[in-house]
Amino acid sequence: MRTSQYLLSTLKEDPKEAAVESHRLMLRAGLIRQVASGIYDWLPTGMRVLSKAIAIVREEMDKTGALEIAMPIVQPASLWEESGRYTKYGPELCRFLDRKENEFALGPTHEEIVTDIARREIKSIKQLPLCLYQIQNKFRDEIRPRFGVMRGREFLMKDAYSFHINLESLGETYKAMYDAYSRVFTRMGLEFRPVEADNGSIGGTNSHEFQALAEAGEDIIAWSDSSDYAANIEMAEALAPAVQREAPQDNMSKQPTPGCHTVDEAADALRIKSEKVLKSLIVRGERKENGKYELIMLCLCGNQELNETKASKISGLTSPIEFAEDEEIKNFTGSHPGSLGPVGFKGRIIVDRTADKMANFACGANEDGFHLINVNWDRDVPQYEVADLRNVEDGDPSPDGQGTLHLRHGIEVGQVFMLGDKYSKSMGATVKDETGTDIPMMMGCYGIGVTRAIAAVIEQHHDDRGIIWPESLAPFKVAIVAIKPSSNEIVRNTAEQLYNDLTAAGVEVLYDDRDERPGVMFADMELIGIPHIITIGEKSLKEGNIEYKLRSTGVKETIKLSEAKKIIFEKIK
Numbered sequence: 001m002r003t004s005q006y007l008l009s010t011l012k013e014d015p016k017e018a019a020v021e022s023h024r025l026m027l028r029a030g031l032i033r034q035v036a037s038g039i040y041d042w043l044p045t046g047m048r049v050l051s052k053a054i055a056i057v058r059e060e061m062d063k064t065g066a067l068e069i070a071m072p073i074v075q076p077a078s079l080w081e082e083s084g085r086y087t088k089y090g091p092e093l094c095r096f097l098d099r100k101e102n103e104f105a106l107g108p109t110h111e112e113i114v115t116d117i118a119r120r121e122i123k124s125i126k127q128l129p130l131c132l133y134q135i136q137n138k139f140r141d142e143i144r145p146r147f148g149v150m151r152g153r154e155f156l157m158k159d160a161y162s163f164h165i166n167l168e169s170l171g172e173t174y175k176a177m178y179d180a181y182s183r184v185f186t187r188m189g190l191e192f193r194p195v196e197a198d199n200g201s202i203g204g205t206n207s208h209e210f211q212a213l214a215e216a217g218e219d220i221i222a223w224s225d226s227s228d229y230a231a232n233i234e235m236a237e238a239l240a241p242a243v244q245r246e247a248p249q250d251n252m253s254k255q256p257t258p259g260c261h262t263v264d265e266a267a268d269a270l271r272i273k274s275e276k277v278l279k280s281l282i283v284r285g286e287r288k289e290n291g292k293y294e295l296i297m298l299c300l301c302g303n304q305e306l307n308e309t310k311a312s313k314i315s316g317l318t319s320p321i322e323f324a325e326d327e328e329i330k331n332f333t334g335s336h337p338g339s340l341g342p343v344g345f346k347g348r349i350i351v352d353r354t355a356d357k358m359a360n361f362a363c364g365a366n367e368d369g370f371h372l373i374n375v376n377w378d379r380d381v382p383q384y385e386v387a388d389l390r391n392v393e394d395g396d397p398s399p400d401g402q403g404t405l406h407l408r409h410g411i412e413v414g415q416v417f418m419l420g421d422k423y424s425k426s427m428g429a430t431v432k433d434e435t436g437t438d439i440p441m442m443m444g445c446y447g448i449g450v451t452r453a454i455a456a457v458i459e460q461h462h463d464d465r466g467i468i469w470p471e472s473l474a475p476f477k478v479a480i481v482a483i484k485p486s487s488n489e490i491v492r493n494t495a496e497q498l499y500n501d502l503t504a505a506g507v508e509v510l511y512d513d514r515d516e517r518p519g520v521m522f523a524d525m526e527l528i529g530i531p532h533i534i535t536i537g538e539k540s541l542k543e544g545n546i547e548y549k550l551r552s553t554g555v556k557e558t559i560k561l562s563e564a565k566k567i568i569f570e571k572i573k
């Protein structure tokens with residue numbers, strides 16, 4: 001490809017809207033452009049990278065025996081009603097009417113469509129196991145689209161779905177997919193960790209996410225320094241501290257804390273540490289006949305964070321967790337949030353395992369502007385339950401009993417799920433077993449965020465000059481920069497010849513024939529991140545040489561023109 005015939009679209013200035021490096025570099029290197037919030041064009045250079053990522057994913061899927069299909073982006077609401085997700089899936093599901101007023105949705109994922117295929121096409125257990133996949137745009141009306149294609153609204157996903165006669169067979173395919181994902185992300189040059197994950201709105205039992213390690217990641221993963229344990233913080237269990245709770249000391253008493261609304265403000269006013277203050281939150285339980293919600297108090301140590309995913313799994317709580325509104329709280333407790341506490345609370349109280357070990361602590365008095373001190377469980381709060389409610393912290397013991405947990409940010413680039421019979425049962429996707437009984441098929445589903453993975457690669461592979469592509473994803477393998485070709489025929493002819501020879505040999509070359517200032521051309525080639533850069537200029541040509549530079553290390557070499565092709569082939573292997 002010649003730059004004179006190409007749409008380079010590089011930007012000299014940093015785009016203001018980019019908050020993370022990958023977004024900044026994807027815009028600057030001319031990979032993508034925003035069309036609307038969370039919706040992007042992929043320009044030629046971006047498309048070349050995307051095609052390579054797609055090819056890697058397709059190859060690894062095909063190796064597992066999965067079969068490629070294409071399902072529609074536009075999905076009838078009736079199928080979503082069958083699975084029960086039409087009402088449950090929140091506003092991320094983009095719903096619309098056709099001209100005949102039939103309801104449709106844009107596919108955020110395809111469990112319903114593929115289960116419909118399975119119930120039509122799979123007639124006998126002899127056809128099982130079967131795994132179907134597609135690589136296709138998804139639409140999710142994300143509440144906060146950001147970081148470019150990392151969290152877009154329209155994005156490219158590889159989604160695969162498997163069907164089985166029993167759990168054992170599902171387990172085998174789950175393992176095969178897990179291994180294929182590891183190969184995909186390794187080939188993309190990502191440093192990643194598979195971690196235990198929550199199933200979220202997809203449902204099912206077992207799940208792992210593949211997390212690319214990067215500061216820009218929106219997820220936090222907890223990993224043990226002495227075992228294989230790694231989990232999304234949403235899932236990571238916080239063990240009960242292995243200590244005895246201290247005995248109660250003085251009697252409980254009430255203290256004025258005017259204007260204190262947060263744990264830290266109360267701690268300051270009472271001259272104690274925030275870990276001696278109890279944090280009390282009120283969430284909604286079931287809706288009662290009078291239209292009001294049951295209100296449930298969750299209690300945590302003042303310096304720790306509620307884990308909403310773990311809390312949402314406690315029976316009687318909602319999923320996702322719904323916090324009570326100020327008015328509801330005031331009517332029920334007599335105080336506003338900020339002065340809440342378990343003493344005298346007339347509802348269910350759930351105490352975190354670490355908070356359960358607190359003694360002689362402070363908490364809100366359920367009276368605006370007052371806190372209680374020297375409060376003790378059992379003595380002052382007779383009725384309560386204990387559960388794992390908090391986020392794990394760096395330094396917590398690993399829940400598998402081996403080592404200490406550490407936290408890192410991750411970008412979720414893929415997730416695999418064991419769905420069981422959630423969709424096959426509700427949608428009647430059954431096969432006859434040996435006894436002739438209809439049984440729902442067991443299902444798995446497996447997603448890769450292809451466009452997000454490209455952003456993750458850039459987060460891990462860049463420097464202050466631009467992107468540093470791994471060979472497997474590079475839009476071009478070799479850049480040829482010709483210095484002043486218009487005024488020097490030998491330079492021009494040499495560059496043309498090398499370009500033609502390499503191209504004829506199947507090497508993807510970007511030949512910068514723009515006749516720009518050398519600095520401008522180098523800056524662009526480095527920004528785009530082409531791994532091997534060749535410079536052809538008058539001075540070195542006179543000695544029969546050309547310059548070679550490896551983008552990743554910046555190391556330059558002078559090579560003999562007569563050996564150029566041979567050496568370049570060795571470098572790009």
Ligand code: ATP
Nearest residue numbers: 149150151152155157412413414415447448449452
């Ligand atoms: P997240 O928690 O980041 O919202 P998710 O768990 O809802 O993602 P899945 O349903 O597991 O996403 O989708 C499979 C893959 O699709 C994810 O692992 C991720 O790589 C990618 N993906 C999901 N949402 C987006 C998005 N808004 N933009 C880009 N990629 C996405």
Ligand code: MG
Nearest residue numbers: 209412414415
């Ligand atoms: Mg996910």
